[in-house]
Structures are given as C-alpha cells and as structure tokens.
Amino acid sequence: MSRDPEPRSDALQRRDFIKASAMAAAAAIAGGTSFALPILADEPASGVDWQKAPCRFCGTGCHVQVGVQEGKVVAIAGDRNAEVNKGLLCVKGYHVGAALYGKDRLTKPLLREGDNYREISWEEAIRTIADRIQAEPNRFAFYGSGQWTIPEGYAAQKFMKGGLSNNHIDPNARLCMASAVTGFLATYGVDEPAGCYDDLDACDVLIMWGNNPAEMHPVLFSRVIDRRSRGEKVTLIDIGTRRTRTTEACQHYLEMKGHGDLAIANGIAHLLIKNGTYSQKFVDSFCSFKAPDDANPNLHGKTISFDEYKSLLEPYTPEHVESLSGVPAEQIRMLADLFGNPKLKITSLWCMGMNQHTRGTAINTMVHGIHLLSGHFGTPGNAPTSLTGQPSACGTVREVGTLSHALPGGMVVADAEHRKMAEDIWRVPPGRINGTAGHHTVKMWESFCTPTSQGGDIGTIWVQVTNPGQTLPNLNKLFNPKGDNKAGLEDKFLIVSDVYPTATTRLADLILPSAMWVEKNGMVGNSERRTQQWFKMVDPPGEARDDCWQTIAVAYELHKRGIEGMKDRDGQFLFEVRNADGAAVPIWDWEHYYDTNVDEHLFEEYRKFSRFKHKDLAPYGEYVKARGLRWPVVETNGQWRETHFRFAEGFDPYVAAGKEIQFYHSSTHDDRAQIWFHPWIAPAEVPDQDYPFMLCTGRVLEHWHSGSMTRRIPELSRAMPGAYAELHPEDAATHGLRNGDRVKMESRRGSLVIPVWIDGRGKPPRGTVFVPFFDETLLINDLTLDAVDPFSKQPDYKKAAVRISKVPS
Amino acid sequence: MIASLVATLDKDIADLSEIVSRISCIPGVELSDAKAVTHRFPVMIDSPDPDSLEEITRRLQQIPGVAFVDVVFVHFEDESDSVPVTPSGKPTCL
Incomplete structure (x- = not known):
C-alpha cells in the first residue's frame, strides 16, 4: 500500500523555492539562455517582491534584483536584463542588501552639546541649519558626493546657486575624478x-x-x-x-x-x-x-x-x-x-x-x-x-554639475550666457547666480579649518552622503587640526547627514539620519554615460529621511522666513511642486514628501539642461522601463534611442552625415580634438633620506571606499577586517619585519601604527608601501599630501614620502 | 544561507567529469541537472552560515580547472551579527 509523503512545512517549501530560484538564476547566467530574469518575480508562492535597482556601490552601474519581503530586503540577485553586468555581481554587489541593516544605523537627529549629543526633533534640526545659513549665507558651504542621486544633487545645486547665490558647493568626486x-x-x-x-x-x-x-x-x-x-x-x-x-x-x-x-x-x-x-x-x-x-x-x-x-x-x-x-x-x-x-x-x-x-x-x-x-x-x-568609483560621479557631479564652478548640463558659472540660461530654467531673477566660482574641496576644508580671524571664510559646512573625515588628504590640516591649530575654530559648525556613524560624524555638531539606496527613490549615472532609475522599496529605519527632502525642508524654512533667494521670479517657492490637478504639494513636509514623485519633478526640470552640450536625457518614464540608457538619448520615430559611441557617424545622432568623426564641442570650434604635449614632471613629493619610501593609497575588493557600509557587512568585514601596509620582502627584511609586525609610518604631515603584510594581495616594488584607506581606525590620510593638480584641483593620494620603523611587540 | 554561483572553467579542460566529481564532493553544493555544455557551470550552495559559504566558495575556486567563480544570487534573510566599527577616538577640533 502506497503512502502519501509527509507534508512539508511552509518553511521547508519556501527554502526549496529559494534554492530553486538560486539555481535557476545561475543556470540562466551560465547557459546564456534567451529567456531573461526576472524569473524570480514570476513565482507568486515565494512571497518575495522583486524590483530592479543599480547597485549602491561603485561607478560600474551593475543592476541588481532586490527581493523584498515584509518590508525588508531579503535577497539580491544579479540582473540578467542589465547590459552592464549581464546577471553577474561582485562580492560587494551580492552583499549590497545587507548594507542597510548594520545595527548602528543613525535613526534620530543629534545635536552636539559639549562632548555629548542630544536627540532633537527634525523641526529643531531644520531650524538649526536655517539659523546658520540665515546668519551667514556667504560663509555656508555644501559638501556632497558622487553618491548623491541625480535629484539630490540637482536640488542641492539649485538651492545653493539658484537660491543662495552661493557657489561653495563641491563634491568628494573632486578627490577622485x-x-x-x-x-x-x-x-x-x-x-x-x-x-x-x-x-x-x-x-x-x-x-x-x-x-x-x-x-x-x-x-x-x-x-x-x-x-x-x-x-x-x-x-x-x-x-x-x-x-x-x-x-x-x-x-x-x-x-x-x-x-x-x-x-x-x-x-x-x-x-x-x-x-x-x-x-x-x-x-x-x-x-x-x-x-x-x-x-x-x-x-x-x-x-x-x-x-x-x-x-x-x-x-x-x-x-x-x-x-x-x-x-x-x-x-x-x-x-x-x-x-x-x-x-x-x-x-x-x-x-x-x-x-x-x-x-x-x-x-x-x-x-x-x-x-x-x-x-x-x-x-x-x-x-x-x-x-569612476562612485555610482553617480558622472550622473550627478559631472552632469548635474555639483562642482564649485559648474552649472547643470556642462555649463559654468563664469559664463554670463550660461548663467542666463540656468536662471531662465530655474525661473529665478536675472543676476541671481553668482559669476565667481566657489571653493573647490581642498580650499573649502582648508578655509573651514582656518580660524575666521585668520581668513577662514567658511563657517558652516553641510556634508551629505560622504565621509571627508576619512577621505580628505592631509587630515590633520584639512579636517582635524591638532593641538594649537584647532584654537579659534569654536565658531565653526559641521552638519553631517549620513546613515552610519563615521569618522566625519565624530566631529559633527549636528548629525542627521539619512535614508539610503532602496529606502528612497533614486537616479544615478554610471561611468559609461548610462542614467539609471529605481523606486523606493523599503522604509528607512527610525526617523531617517531622504537627503533630498532634508535640502528642500531647509530651503522651505528659509522661504518661510522671507529669504528672497528661496523665491523664484513669480514669488513662488524655489521647489514648488504641483500635482496633476495643479495643487501645490507640500513636499517640505515629510508626511507629504512621497505624495508625489519628487525625483520625477526634479529630473524633468533638470532634463532641460541636458540639451546644451548634447547630453540629452529621455523623460523619466523611459528610465523606469530600462536598465539605464546612455546619453545622448534622442527620440527617433517615437522611440528613445541611446548612444553607444559619441562623435562617430552611425552611432552619434549629432554627427553630421559624411563627417565620419565630428568633435562637435571642440574648444577650437573646428570639430577637432586636441592632441596635447606635456613634459614629464616629477611628483610633488619624492622619497629622500628622511622619508625614503613612496606611499601609495587605494582600495580593496571587499570594501567600498571608506568602508562605512561594507565594514558593517559581516561577510566582507571578516574577509578584510583591517588596513595594513604592503611592503616588499627585502624592505621588510631590512627593517626586521615579519608578517603581522607593526610599524610606525610617518610622513611630514602625520603618522600611524599599522601591521605589515608582506607578499600579500598586492606586491609593491622596493621603496614603495601601499595602504588601503577603508579602515576608519587607521586613517592613512593623516599622512597623505594635499598638493593638487593646477587645473582640476584634485589631490594626489598615490605619492607621498614616508618612513617606517618597527614598533616593538 | 543559500547562494548560487557560476564557475567558469578553463577553456582547455581535459576531463570535465573529474571537475564535476570534485565539485559534487563538496558538502552543501548542488550542481544543476543541466549538462555543462559551455565553459560556465551553475552551482547552488546551501550553507549553515556565512563562514561556510565563504569556505565552500574558496574550495570551488581552488579546484584545478576552475578559472574563476562569480556569485549570482545570495539569500541572506537569516540574521547575522553586525560588525561594530570601532572609532579611533581622535580629538575634535570643534
């Protein structure tokens, strides 16, 4: 007599399903089959809702499928529909969902009182920022990043240049690209x-x-x-x-x-x-x-x-x-x-x-x-x-132009015609945009860390989505002056919006808890001109809120106080949003922020700028449908077509027929590109008798930049727990060093004690040491050089002279 | 934790069955029913914890003939401990 098998529990059935999904995903990728993911979304029994998003981390722009169940991200899969990664992810990418769930997420606004922080309401936080700006609007600076989404960066850009007539806005991308x-x-x-x-x-x-x-x-x-x-x-x-x-x-x-x-x-x-x-x-x-x-x-x-x-x-x-x-x-x-x-x-x-x-x-x-x-x-x-290293260094920094000299769409503040075009799109009065570039990153932080009485003309900096307390060069000068050098800075005020405590929040006067990645709507632009979009999938923890909302809420607080810059030509609020019925939506009020799609409103306005330099963007809805589109995206016969290769006939719609190649923004106005000669010049600092090693800094596979997210992912942190100094074996022998020994590493700007790794992952030649910068407990940027390129104002983190000495165990 | 990977094999593999046999011997690993007609091989891992997952992945990578391993899918619903990031306690300037 046959017997029916024991019914399997729901949990086991679910586990079986997950295993089947996992195998199906791998088989689809491995086989190169013509059917595409989301195969995962087609199975209602799973209870998991799958949506697309670009990965939170680097500038590659891989697309992931994000599995959400009961308000939590529970799974990540590569997205086979994505041309960028064709379903594959790196070790960081497949752990990206866990980045949301570190146990020390910031969940409430915190105001410094002496050595402690007091929890405050968002209303008090917004008023505090508005007070600082209102008191000294020209001494206020906004420091963002290539992790700002396009709408976030655009809102910050408009707030500063179109509202406050203040060009002191710059991103951490100044440091990387x-x-x-x-x-x-x-x-x-x-x-x-x-x-x-x-x-x-x-x-x-x-x-x-x-x-x-x-x-x-x-x-x-x-x-x-x-x-x-x-x-x-x-x-x-x-x-x-x-x-x-x-x-x-x-x-x-x-x-x-x-x-x-x-x-x-x-x-x-x-x-x-x-x-x-x-x-x-x-x-x-x-x-x-x-x-x-x-x-x-x-x-x-x-x-x-x-x-x-x-x-x-x-x-x-x-x-x-x-x-x-x-x-x-x-x-x-x-x-x-x-x-x-x-x-x-x-x-x-x-x-x-x-x-x-x-x-x-x-x-x-x-x-x-x-x-x-x-x-x-x-x-x-x-x-x-x-x-690029960040998910939107191109989309936000370079295209929205969140640099101290730039305007959206490749325009610059120094050009009167560009200012006029921006003022027209923003509908702000003529002359609102300041024609003088603001402080670039190094100058901004140097000024912030210089006493006002000595010419330090930045009094307040608001940092969003970045960690300058770890990533600026020469930290002892640009972020954390030591000893007597910190005297006279009592009037300075640092505001930091972030998702976790960092080396930057440690020095903040006001800390604001932010939503991250799929806790908010977003758009980014990757290294190949590809603009990507995703929708909010889960709620942020506690009272964490979108950075874009934070900017708009401060703008509205200033608007309420009658600050002229927060009005457009018609006297309306700079970020006025109306719904389909023409009624104003109070997006400055968090309760109503998601009554409409603020990203879409901001993007559709920003999109108008994209035509000036032939970086045309499609309507928002096209990005909802796609796994990103490479600009210029031009409408042809009712279809929005992306561009794979610029300046080449047959690919780029702006190249005239018969031209073959046309550099249509040539600086010599003759459709020609420039081939440059530059002489070889020695680095700004080279090893000498006192500091005989060349220090190079950089990144590692497991951690993304300053590690504030990836160090909270147990699998990644275990794989790469802390920073180290790579040395050549012969240099190590000369100094009597073995793997794991600690050295004191010193430059003319700072020092740290760090373990050595000989014949490790990277192998520097003799006379060179390498230290990754992801570890906030070992701040290698205390030692790095703040010399900058004369045109880009970007510092050199790859060449600083240091010396090492063994620390007795 | 449940994960799936694609193991990419060296192009000049002499004995595919030997590799399949070695992969199959790793506890927690399941191979696709599909035959590996290409140089890419789908693998599913069911491991009790993240450490085991890493160990299994490492073992896969070390099998002669496996060129590299790409992770395609990770289900991480099971709770894992967060890693505290220790501040260095540097002095403040403000």
Missing part, C-alpha cells in the same frame, strides 16, 4: 567618455593605466577575462606602480615609478611619429595640437603645429623614457608597436592612478592623445575610457 573631467574638456571640449563598456567586448588590447579593475571594477574585468576563457585573443597590459590582482591576469606588466605614465605616453607618441605609424589621415582630418601656455596657464593651453609637437617629443626616446619611468625601453617599443598597428582595436582604462595625480589633467589628455594620434578612436573597441 576631477582630472578626468579636465582631461576630457581639454581634449574634446566636453566632458565624459566617447566609448562605453561595449569596447570591452570588442577590443583586442586592453591597457590599464594605474588601474586595478580586478578589485575595483571586477564585473567589468571579468567581462574581458570571460572572453579569454572562451578562447578569444585579448592582450591585457597593466601599467602600474605595484602588482595587483589585475596584474595576475595580464600578459604584460609594466612597472613604473610615480609619474612614469607621463614619460610613457610621450615615449609612445615619439615612436609613433618616428616610425611613421601614427594615423596621418585621422590626425589631418580630426585633430589639432596643443601645449601648455606657461606664460598664461589655462586649461586650453596654446595651439602648436604638428612639427612643434614632434620637436617637443624628440627627447622622449625609449631609453630616456626608461630612465624617467623605470619601464624598460623594449616595453615602450612594444606599446608603440601595438598603437601603431591599425588592425588592432585598443581600449585604455584608467581611474584613480591617473586622476589622483598632481599632473592628472596632463596625463589624461596625453592618453587621449595617443589614441587620437594613432587613430584608435571612434570604432567599437577603440577608446580611451576613464572609470
């Missing part, structure tokens, strides 16, 4: 890459310039490695100052000294011309030449002839380049031969190595220049492409 911006502007007259991630699928050669995508952008890197696993021939070249996980996957590793990249780029250009292997057709048709104007230093330099360019490159023979860079002459020839081969498709990638550089603008332009000179530009697989 400002030199990429100036590099694009100096070369093409307009910011952001021409290529996209599709180049990774098409290139024959991938050159990484001071870049470690195996750890920092692992999904992009695995896209290339995957091609090789399938038997395709892809040559990977790592040009860097230490061996990394990226190096392990590369056929060629070119180990250079700091600033060696300047010499290498010149060496390649020298050989291309000497060997006659540059693309004369491309150069003659589409390029001009530039050199620095030493008499009048400016971003656009002076025009030179091809012969002058050739003459300036004469000294950069492979042997001379070897002496400057440390890279053998044969490897310089190898690079030149690759660039000299028109049959190859070559993509260059870079990120912090070229940007955190006191000649960052120069090296950015020079790598663009090699691609232009050799004609490796404008076809799939041929592209110079900078990557």
Whole structure:
C-alpha cells in the first residue's frame, strides 16, 4: 500500500523555492539562455517582491534584483536584463542588501552639546541649519558626493546657486575624478567618455593605466577575462606602480615609478611619429595640437603645429623614457608597436592612478592623445575610457554639475550666457547666480579649518552622503587640526547627514539620519554615460529621511522666513511642486514628501539642461522601463534611442552625415580634438633620506571606499577586517619585519601604527608601501599630501614620502 | 544561507567529469541537472552560515580547472551579527 509523503512545512517549501530560484538564476547566467530574469518575480508562492535597482556601490552601474519581503530586503540577485553586468555581481554587489541593516544605523537627529549629543526633533534640526545659513549665507558651504542621486544633487545645486547665490558647493568626486573631467574638456571640449563598456567586448588590447579593475571594477574585468576563457585573443597590459590582482591576469606588466605614465605616453607618441605609424589621415582630418601656455596657464593651453609637437617629443626616446619611468625601453617599443598597428582595436582604462595625480589633467589628455594620434578612436573597441568609483560621479557631479564652478548640463558659472540660461530654467531673477566660482574641496576644508580671524571664510559646512573625515588628504590640516591649530575654530559648525556613524560624524555638531539606496527613490549615472532609475522599496529605519527632502525642508524654512533667494521670479517657492490637478504639494513636509514623485519633478526640470552640450536625457518614464540608457538619448520615430559611441557617424545622432568623426564641442570650434604635449614632471613629493619610501593609497575588493557600509557587512568585514601596509620582502627584511609586525609610518604631515603584510594581495616594488584607506581606525590620510593638480584641483593620494620603523611587540 | 554561483572553467579542460566529481564532493553544493555544455557551470550552495559559504566558495575556486567563480544570487534573510566599527577616538577640533 502506497503512502502519501509527509507534508512539508511552509518553511521547508519556501527554502526549496529559494534554492530553486538560486539555481535557476545561475543556470540562466551560465547557459546564456534567451529567456531573461526576472524569473524570480514570476513565482507568486515565494512571497518575495522583486524590483530592479543599480547597485549602491561603485561607478560600474551593475543592476541588481532586490527581493523584498515584509518590508525588508531579503535577497539580491544579479540582473540578467542589465547590459552592464549581464546577471553577474561582485562580492560587494551580492552583499549590497545587507548594507542597510548594520545595527548602528543613525535613526534620530543629534545635536552636539559639549562632548555629548542630544536627540532633537527634525523641526529643531531644520531650524538649526536655517539659523546658520540665515546668519551667514556667504560663509555656508555644501559638501556632497558622487553618491548623491541625480535629484539630490540637482536640488542641492539649485538651492545653493539658484537660491543662495552661493557657489561653495563641491563634491568628494573632486578627490577622485576631477582630472578626468579636465582631461576630457581639454581634449574634446566636453566632458565624459566617447566609448562605453561595449569596447570591452570588442577590443583586442586592453591597457590599464594605474588601474586595478580586478578589485575595483571586477564585473567589468571579468567581462574581458570571460572572453579569454572562451578562447578569444585579448592582450591585457597593466601599467602600474605595484602588482595587483589585475596584474595576475595580464600578459604584460609594466612597472613604473610615480609619474612614469607621463614619460610613457610621450615615449609612445615619439615612436609613433618616428616610425611613421601614427594615423596621418585621422590626425589631418580630426585633430589639432596643443601645449601648455606657461606664460598664461589655462586649461586650453596654446595651439602648436604638428612639427612643434614632434620637436617637443624628440627627447622622449625609449631609453630616456626608461630612465624617467623605470619601464624598460623594449616595453615602450612594444606599446608603440601595438598603437601603431591599425588592425588592432585598443581600449585604455584608467581611474584613480591617473586622476589622483598632481599632473592628472596632463596625463589624461596625453592618453587621449595617443589614441587620437594613432587613430584608435571612434570604432567599437577603440577608446580611451576613464572609470569612476562612485555610482553617480558622472550622473550627478559631472552632469548635474555639483562642482564649485559648474552649472547643470556642462555649463559654468563664469559664463554670463550660461548663467542666463540656468536662471531662465530655474525661473529665478536675472543676476541671481553668482559669476565667481566657489571653493573647490581642498580650499573649502582648508578655509573651514582656518580660524575666521585668520581668513577662514567658511563657517558652516553641510556634508551629505560622504565621509571627508576619512577621505580628505592631509587630515590633520584639512579636517582635524591638532593641538594649537584647532584654537579659534569654536565658531565653526559641521552638519553631517549620513546613515552610519563615521569618522566625519565624530566631529559633527549636528548629525542627521539619512535614508539610503532602496529606502528612497533614486537616479544615478554610471561611468559609461548610462542614467539609471529605481523606486523606493523599503522604509528607512527610525526617523531617517531622504537627503533630498532634508535640502528642500531647509530651503522651505528659509522661504518661510522671507529669504528672497528661496523665491523664484513669480514669488513662488524655489521647489514648488504641483500635482496633476495643479495643487501645490507640500513636499517640505515629510508626511507629504512621497505624495508625489519628487525625483520625477526634479529630473524633468533638470532634463532641460541636458540639451546644451548634447547630453540629452529621455523623460523619466523611459528610465523606469530600462536598465539605464546612455546619453545622448534622442527620440527617433517615437522611440528613445541611446548612444553607444559619441562623435562617430552611425552611432552619434549629432554627427553630421559624411563627417565620419565630428568633435562637435571642440574648444577650437573646428570639430577637432586636441592632441596635447606635456613634459614629464616629477611628483610633488619624492622619497629622500628622511622619508625614503613612496606611499601609495587605494582600495580593496571587499570594501567600498571608506568602508562605512561594507565594514558593517559581516561577510566582507571578516574577509578584510583591517588596513595594513604592503611592503616588499627585502624592505621588510631590512627593517626586521615579519608578517603581522607593526610599524610606525610617518610622513611630514602625520603618522600611524599599522601591521605589515608582506607578499600579500598586492606586491609593491622596493621603496614603495601601499595602504588601503577603508579602515576608519587607521586613517592613512593623516599622512597623505594635499598638493593638487593646477587645473582640476584634485589631490594626489598615490605619492607621498614616508618612513617606517618597527614598533616593538 | 543559500547562494548560487557560476564557475567558469578553463577553456582547455581535459576531463570535465573529474571537475564535476570534485565539485559534487563538496558538502552543501548542488550542481544543476543541466549538462555543462559551455565553459560556465551553475552551482547552488546551501550553507549553515556565512563562514561556510565563504569556505565552500574558496574550495570551488581552488579546484584545478576552475578559472574563476562569480556569485549570482545570495539569500541572506537569516540574521547575522553586525560588525561594530570601532572609532579611533581622535580629538575634535570643534
């Protein structure tokens, strides 16, 4: 007699379902099947609601599927519908949901009273900020980041420049990609890459310039490695100052000294011309030449002839380049031969190595220049492409323009016509926007940490979505002056909106609890010009609220007090939102903030700016449907079409027929890009007898930037619990050091005690040490240098002279 | 914790069945019924805790012939302890 099986419990059934979903997701990715996720959403029995969102962390812009049940994020899956990641995620990405649930989330506004904090109401918090701004509107500064969503950054931008006539707004992206911006502007007259991630699928050669995508952008890197696993021939070249996980996957590793990249780029250009292997057709048709104007230093330099360019490159023979860079002459020839081969498709990638550089603008332009000179530009697989580290460094900082000199859409405050266009869109009175750039990041914090009596003209800073107390360089000067240097700062006031306690909140006078990621609506823009959207899925904890709401609530408080700047031309509130019936929605009141989609209102207004520099954005609803769209997004026959490759006929709708390549924002107004010569110049600080080591700082796979989120994810924190100093084994032996020993590391600016890791993940050459910056208990930025690039104002975190000594156990 | 991965195999694998056998021997690992006709292999892991998950993933990565492992899905509903981030107690300037 047969017997029915025991009924399985609901929990077991559910577990079985989850396992089946997990396997189905993996099978879909592995098999490359034509059906697409969300297969997960099609199963009502699971009780899990799946929605799309871009990952919270880096600038790659992977899409995840977020599984929500009973008001909590319970699962994360890669999104196979997403072109960026095709269903894959890195170790940080698949733990991203847990970033919401650290046990020390900030949940109430806190006001400092002496050494303690008092819980206060949001009303009191908003009044406190408004009091500070009202008292000294010109001494107020807003410090944001590339983690601001597009609407958040846009609201902050409008509040400051269109409301307070105050340009002291700058983002932490100044610290990570400002030199990429100036590099694009100096070369093409307009910011952001021409290529996209599709180049990774098409290139024959991938050159990484001071870049470690195996750890920092692992999904992009695995896209290339995957091609090789399938038997395709892809040559990977790592040009860097230490061996990394990226190096392990590369056929060629070119180990250079700091600033060696300047010499290498010149060496390649020298050989291309000497060997006659540059693309004369491309150069003659589409390029001009530039050199620095030493008499009048400016971003656009002076025009030179091809012969002058050739003459300036004469000294950069492979042997001379070897002496400057440390890279053998044969490897310089190898690079030149690759660039000299028109049959190859070559993509260059870079990120912090070229940007955190006191000649960052120069090296950015020079790598663009090699691609232009050799004609490796404008076809799939041929592209110079900078990557970003934050989810919206491009979307918010570069496109919304939350920089102290910028306006949305690539416009600048210094240009009267641009100001007028912005004032018209914002409907603020003519003359409202100040024509003088505000303080860039380093200047802003230096001024904040300088007593008012000594000229420190910033009195209050409001920080949103970033952690400058850990990430600014030379912290003992720019954030946390020591000893007598902190006297006279009693009148300064620091406001910090964040989700967790950080090195920054520790010094804050007012702490505001923020909603994060899928606790709010959002839009971001990734490294390949892709604008992405998601909806709020869960409530933030306690009294945490959206950063955008916080900005609008302060603006409204000032509006209530009659501050003129908070009104538009018609006397209406700057952030007036009306519903479909024409009735005003009180979005400054948290209870009503989600009565309407504030993101959509702000985005539709911001979108008007996107036309000025041909960075056209589609209506909000198009992004709801898509896993992101790459601008310019142009409507053709009723369809919104994204652009894969800019400036190239057949891809870019703004290139005129028959032009092939058209740099339509050329700084020389002739549709030409600029090929730059810059001389090799030594780093701002080099090792000497007193400080014999070169310190390089950076990131690790497991942690995202300052670690304020990833260190609260147990799996990631266990995998990489604390910072360390990587040393070469021979340097370690010289100092009598073994793995785990502690050293005192000192620079001219600060010191810390840190354990050493010899032959660890990264392998620095002799005379170099590497320390990651994710660990807030070991602030390596106490030691780093605050020297900046003259044009981008971006500091160099990769080259500071230090000394080490063993700390007795 | 339940997770799924895609193991990418080296392109010049001599004996696929040997790799399959080695993967199958790892406790908590389930292979897809689908045959690995490509160089990518779906794997599901049911582990009692995050440490075990990491250990299993590490073992997978160490199998000769496995080029690398990508995680596709993680279900982390089960509570895990939060890691406190210890402040360094630096002096304040304000």
